[in-house]
Amino acid sequence: MNALYIVATPIGNLEDISKRALDVLQKADIIAAEDTRHSARLCQYFNISTPLTPYHDHSNEQQTQRLIERLAQGQNVALISDAGTPLISDPGYRLVKTARDAGYKVIPIPGACALVAALSASGLPSDRFSFEGFLPAKTGARAAKLDALAKDPRTLIFYESPHRIEDSIRAMGDAFGALREVVLAREISKTFETFIASTFAELETIFATDANQLKGEMVVMVHGYLEPQSDTPGISADAEKIMTVLLAELP
Numbered sequence: 001m002n003a004l005y006i007v008a009t010p011i012g013n014l015e016d017i018s019k020r021a022l023d024v025l026q027k028a029d030i031i032a033a034e035d036t037r038h039s040a041r042l043c044q045y046f047n048i049s050t051p052l053t054p055y056h057d058h059s060n061e062q063q064t065q066r067l068i069e070r071l072a073q074g075q076n077v078a079l080i081s082d083a084g085t086p087l088i089s090d091p092g093y094r095l096v097k098t099a100r101d102a103g104y105k106v107i108p109i110p111g112a113c114a115l116v117a118a119l120s121a122s123g124l125p126s127d128r129f130s131f132e133g134f135l136p137a138k139t140g141a142r143a144a145k146l147d148a149l150a151k152d153p154r155t156l157i158f159y160e161s162p163h164r165i166e167d168s169i170r171a172m173g174d175a176f177g178a179l180r181e182v183v184l185a186r187e188i189s190k191t192f193e194t195f196i197a198s199t200f201a202e203l204e205t206i207f208a209t210d211a212n213q214l215k216g217e218m219v220v221m222v223h224g225y226l227e228p229q230s231d232t233p234g235i236s237a238d239a240e241k242i243m244t245v246l247l248a249e250l251p
């Protein structure tokens with residue numbers, strides 16, 4: 001039976017693609033890609049000659065329907081995004097939902113995903129976590145979202161871009177407390193891969209002294225909220241907020 005294949009591609013190092021993914025991409029009748037020019041380079045690198053067609057979630061309904069028609073004709077369709085696993089902060093939801101609702105087989109081809117790679121090497125609790133994707137761009141909406149997460153006991157994972165990282169880290173420090181543990185994973189699987197484990201206060205200092213730490217692709221992971229223990233010394237979120245204000249006043 002033919003299917004819609006959801007194929008993970010590398011997030012940096014091109015060797016991070018499975019043999020099965022290459023096989024599916026080679027044998028598919030069409031590859032639906034977020035950015036066909038970007039994906040053409042990947043296909044060229046692996047000698048994959050399957051035709052590419054654009055697909056993104058903002059695309060009109062026609063694009064989804066054209067791919068569904070191909071499934072109806074018995075063809076195999078592969079969906080890829082620019083990097084990592086499709087649908088994870090990337091296009092594909094509408095296509096997968098429509099294909100499933102219409103009774104077609106949807107098969108994932110697992111592989112790289114920045115949030116999983118980052119969490120697996122972060123040293124933060126990984127038994128429970130919440131992936132929050134990108135924070136809202138507007139200051140008020142971002143603060144509201146962070147405030148709603150401040151007492152979440154799970155590890156929190158965010159995607160972020162270089163031009164917003166400083167503002168986001170400052171806003172997170174305000175919402176979660178300057179002393180909350182944070183891990184910044186940058187450029188995973190690439191030449192300048194870096195993991196920084198620190199507090200929000202320390203991370204702001206690192207940014208101020210080393211602009212390189214603001215560059216590239218990054219995942220921000222935050223330790224979940226810990227209830228202050230009455231029998232052990234702990235710092236409440238309120239106390240942390242006071243510390244944040246005091247730290248900002250220090251020369």
Ligand code: SAM
Pocket residue numbers: 011012081083084085086087088089090112113114115158159160161185186187188189190217218219
């Ligand atoms: N679908 C992708 C996945 O499976 O991870 C995510 C796509 S999303 C549009 C792009 C974001 O993922 C980047 O802004 C960054 O936050 C994160 N990311 C992607 N590649 C990364 C890498 N090599 N190192 C760190 N973060 C990365």
